[in-house]
Amino acid sequence: LPSPIPCSLAQPVTPDLLVSPHSQDGDLSSECPEDRGNWTGRLDFLLSCIGYCVGLGNVWRFPYRAYTNGGGAFLVPYFIMLAICGIPIFFMELSLGQFSSLGPLAVWKISPLFKGVGMGTILIVSLVAIYYNMIIAYVLFYLFASLTSNLPWQHCGNWWNTDLCLDHHVVKGGNTTFPINITNTVSPSEEYWSRYVLHIQGSSGIGDPGRIRWNLCLCLLLSWTIVYLCILKGVKSSGKVVYFTATFPYLILVMLLIRGVTLEGAWKGIRFYLTPQFDHLLSSKVWIEAALQIFYSLGVGFGGLLTFASYNTFHQNIYRDTFIVTLGNAITSILAGFAIFSVLGYMSQELGVPVNQVAKAGPGLAFVVYPQAMTMLPLSPFWSFLFFFMLLTLGLDSQFAFMETIVTAVTDEFPYYLRPKKASFSAVICIALFLMGLILTTEGGMYWLVLLDDYSAGFGLMVVVITTCLVVTRIYGIKRFCRDIHMMLGFKPGPYFRACWMVLSPATMMALLVYNIVKYQPSEYGSYRFPTWAEVLGILMGVLSCLMIPLGMVVAVLREEGTLWERVQQASRPAMDWGPSLEENRTGMYVASLAGSQSPKPLMVHMRKYGGITSYENTAIEVDREMEEEDEEESMM
Numbered sequence: 001l002p003s004p005i006p007c008s009l010a011q012p013v014t015p016d017l018l019v020s021p022h023s024q025d026g027d028l029s030s031e032c033p034e035d036r037g038n039w040t041g042r043l044d045f046l047l048s049c050i051g052y053c054v055g056l057g058n059v060w061r062f063p064y065r066a067y068t069n070g071g072g073a074f075l076v077p078y079f080i081m082l083a084i085c086g087i088p089i090f091f092m093e094l095s096l097g098q099f100s101s102l103g104p105l106a107v108w109k110i111s112p113l114f115k116g117v118g119m120g121t122i123l124i125v126s127l128v129a130i131y132y133n134m135i136i137a138y139v140l141f142y143l144f145a146s147l148t149s150n151l152p153w154q155h156c157g158n159w160w161n162t163d164l165c166l167d168h169h170v171v172k173g174g175n176t177t178f179p180i181n182i183t184n185t186v187s188p189s190e191e192y193w194s195r196y197v198l199h200i201q202g203s204s205g206i207g208d209p210g211r212i213r214w215n216l217c218l219c220l221l222l223s224w225t226i227v228y229l230c231i232l233k234g235v236k237s238s239g240k241v242v243y244f245t246a247t248f249p250y251l252i253l254v255m256l257l258i259r260g261v262t263l264e265g266a267w268k269g270i271r272f273y274l275t276p277q278f279d280h281l282l283s284s285k286v287w288i289e290a291a292l293q294i295f296y297s298l299g300v301g302f303g304g305l306l307t308f309a310s311y312n313t314f315h316q317n318i319y320r321d322t323f324i325v326t327l328g329n330a331i332t333s334i335l336a337g338f339a340i341f342s343v344l345g346y347m348s349q350e351l352g353v354p355v356n357q358v359a360k361a362g363p364g365l366a367f368v369v370y371p372q373a374m375t376m377l378p379l380s381p382f383w384s385f386l387f388f389f390m391l392l393t394l395g396l397d398s399q400f401a402f403m404e405t406i407v408t409a410v411t412d413e414f415p416y417y418l419r420p421k422k423a424s425f426s427a428v429i430c431i432a433l434f435l436m437g438l439i440l441t442t443e444g445g446m447y448w449l450v451l452l453d454d455y456s457a458g459f460g461l462m463v464v465v466i467t468t469c470l471v472v473t474r475i476y477g478i479k480r481f482c483r484d485i486h487m488m489l490g491f492k493p494g495p496y497f498r499a500c501w502m503v504l505s506p507a508t509m510m511a512l513l514v515y516n517i518v519k520y521q522p523s524e525y526g527s528y529r530f531p532t533w534a535e536v537l538g539i540l541m542g543v544l545s546c547l548m549i550p551l552g553m554v555v556a557v558l559r560e561e562g563t564l565w566e567r568v569q570q571a572s573r574p575a576m577d578w579g580p581s582l583e584e585n586r587t588g589m590y591v592a593s594l595a596g597s598q599s600p601k602p603l604m605v606h607m608r609k610y611g612g613i614t615s616y617e618n619t620a621i622e623v624d625r626e627m628e629e630e631d632e633e634e635s636m637m
Contacts, residue, residue: 001162004095009245012354017433019616026278036101036412036415036419037235037236037311037468038312038313039239039312040236040240041239043095043243043314044235044239044242044323045308045309045312045321047073047239047243047245047246047247048238048239048242048320048397048400049308049325050246050324050328051242051246051331051398051400052299052304052305052398052400052401053298053325053326053329054249054329054332054394055297055395055397055597056135056394056395057297058367058394059336059340059365059366059390059391060365060366061293061297061362062293062333062337062338063103063333063340063341063523064360064361064365065289066295066337066501067272067341067359068080069280069285069286069290069505070276070278070280070281070286071272071273071275071276071277071470072274072275072593073120073278073287074280074290075334076291077281077287077290078290080197080288081287081291081292081293082294082330084500084505084508085291085294085504085508086326086566087296087322087326087499087500088496088497088504088505089465089505089548090305090326091318091319091378091419091493091497092399092468092469092501093305093309094305094306094308094318094321094322095485097305097306097309097486098314098316098318098488099308099311099342099479099484099488100580100581101310101311101314101580101581102581103306103307103409103411104118104306104307104405104408104409105122105407105410106118106412106413106557107431108552109574109575109577109578110471110476110574111574112551112571112572113475113552113556113557113568113571113572114467114555114556114572115188115552115556116419116548116550116552116553117464117467117471117549118552118622119548119551120460120545120546120548121301121302121405121464122303122410123544123545123548124301124302124456124457124464124545125405125406125542126433127400127401128452128456128457129303130436131397131432131437131440131452132399132618133223133224133227133434133455134220134449135222136392136395136396137220138363139366140222140223142197142384143388143392144219144387145384146384148381149381151374151375151381151384152201153188153190153191153192153193153371153375153379155167155303155511156191157190157292161194161392161419163187164184164185165166165188165419166185168187168188168350168351168376171193183209187372188369188372189367190368190372191356192371193367193368193441197367198443198445199443199448200444200446201443202443202444202445202547203442203444204444205528205531206213206447206448206451206531206534207437207531207533208444209448210445211442212441213283213443217443220438220440220441221434223399224434225429226396226431227399227400228426228427230396230400230425231400231403231404232336232426233423234404235308235500238400241396241400242397243398244393245393245396245400247326248390249387249390249393250390252387252390252393253332253335256339256343256383256386256390257338257342259377260342260346263343263345263346264346265345265349265350266346267350268348269342269343269355269357270341270342271342271357272341272359273337273341274337274346288512293333294510294534295462297329300465301464301465303405304398304402304404304405306405307401307404307408308401309407310543312381313349313487314582314585315490318489319489327629333636337391338552341355341359343370344359344369346373346376347369347373347376361541370387371384374387397562406429406565407426411423411425415586426540440452447525447527447530447534450523450530450556451530451534453484455538455628456541458542459517459542460541460543460544460546462512462513463545465509466506467549469501469505470506471511472576473506474547478498480496487587488580540605550556553571556571557571559571
């Protein structure tokens with residue numbers, strides 16, 4: 001494929017960042033920035049998006065959210081919120097990335113005044129990448145621990161167990177007929193997690209992290225090494241790895257599902273998961289929870305979708321891909337609920353307690369409840385290994401996306417310097433984030449992980465998404481954005497997408513933001529309450545990503561000339577080189593913005609140069625005609 005800005009077109013007006021520091025007259029000659037690259041296979045992009053969206057949250061958050069918010073009735077607000085703010089924002093992010101072939105920072109050539117939104121995105125993604133890889137490290141720890149004939153969390157009596165430990169195998173073997181009160185007891189799997197894996201008893205709280213747990217540190221090092229090796233050559237290498245990491249979890253999920261539904265008492269759990277309680281739909285909390293699940297599950301606002309789409313060819317059908325990924329993600333979440341709750345139903349029957357006493361969300365489900373359920377099955381190490389291998393593959397491709405987002409964003413800003421050294425730059429980023437994540441491997445590391453999880457991608461991420469939505473529709477203009485999509489895909493988005501982008505999606509996001517602020521609750525881990533300084537630190541994490549927006553505005557305004565208002569107006573307009581990155585795709589109005597183009601009818605020049613009219617160039621003629629008609633209407637008014 002040709003390089004994003006052809007060398008033959010390099011003139012003094014070429015953007016500064018693309019010019020070699022050794023080139024005095026602006027002519028790049030042989031010193032063009034290295035080619036960005038593209039996906040090498042037809043399914044690379046689609047599988048990468050599926051792998052990115054289908055992550056740990058589908059397994060450990062959706063099923064729990066569904067059962068606490070009305071069971072089967074939760075699917076009503078879930079799919080409505082998917083239609084209102086999931087699918088439209090997903091499509092918007094893919095469109096921006098594919099149209100410009102730029103990462104989350106450089107894409108703000110669309111309106112340089114708001115480049116701070118891109119900086120906020122990178123800050124959020126960096127914080128999330130630090131703790132997300134720690135979760136993958138925990139998964140690796142359990143994966144290795146499953147390579148044994150007897151799972152280490154199966155029985156009490158180990159050095160890490162306390163007098164409160166209750167082994168269900170012993171209870172069951174004793175043929176106890178009366179129901180057991182398990183409220184003041186602890187399962188072996190819970191003590192294994194908190195007292196052996198985390199060794200949390202060595203820390204008194206977030207201010208006292210204690211010593212580094214070297215086995216966890218090595219697992220974290222291994223997880224960063226795996227991630228680095230997979231993103232070593234950018235999308236060319238990660239695009240191949242996702243053929244395995246995006247598809248294999250489905251095979252394991254189906255195996256766990258079949259095993260789950262064949263267990264005694266499984267339907268007890270499934271009934272508990274799906275029984276609709278329609279009275280819940282009158283509660284605003286349920287609708288907010290549905291929107292939050294969609295928001296975080298699809299990964300909008302993190303820049304991953306935009307980054308992946310930026311490596312597409314210009315006419316890739318992202319409209320079709322949007323529906324495949326978003327609906328596939330929703331179906332996966334529902335399937336995971338069956339796999340989880342069928343096992344929880346069996347577990348509740350074995351223990352003789354209600355399902356709601358064994359159901360948990362988050363790490364508690366993945367590292368305590370489900371591992372305990374595995375010990376009740378024949379061939380328990382095999383099922384445990386499968387479960388954690390599924391979590392590993394689910395987590396890895398989301399982490400690929402986070403890392404690719406950071407690396408692409410920075411290399412697109414400095415293509416001349418960093419693109420040839422992309423592998424080395426990726427290594428520097430991985431090492432830096434590994435070192436920052438070392439505090440998570442300490443005895444009090446779980447407190448820091450909870451703090452990062454609660455605040456790094458909270459209201460800051462919502463502000464980023466709301467701002468992006470408003471800038472594209474209000475400042476860049478919904479008509480112009482739809483024209484760009486028309487030029488790229490050959491058709492305009494319908495009234496459904498326009499209504500969502502203009503009103504419904506931003507309004508829903510605003511409601512989420514207000515709800516999060518009004519219903520703010522301090523972080524906690526079990527019975528531990530975080531001190532005030534930790535809460536302030538967490539809030540600052542969220543505020544810092546928001547502060548990037550006004551900071552970016554100040555920088556953009558200072559770079560312009562004229563009065564303050566003139567500077568703001570100039571900075572809010574698209575940059576001169578905004579548009580498709582390849583010359584042959586710059587049809588219609590965008591040809592005039594190419595370096596050296598001075599033709600009054602640039603499309604005709606373009607057609608003569610590339611020979612004939614394609615269906616997409618036909619679209620460009622239509623777009624030009626529409627613009628001329630609109631200009632005439634405005635002049636008449």
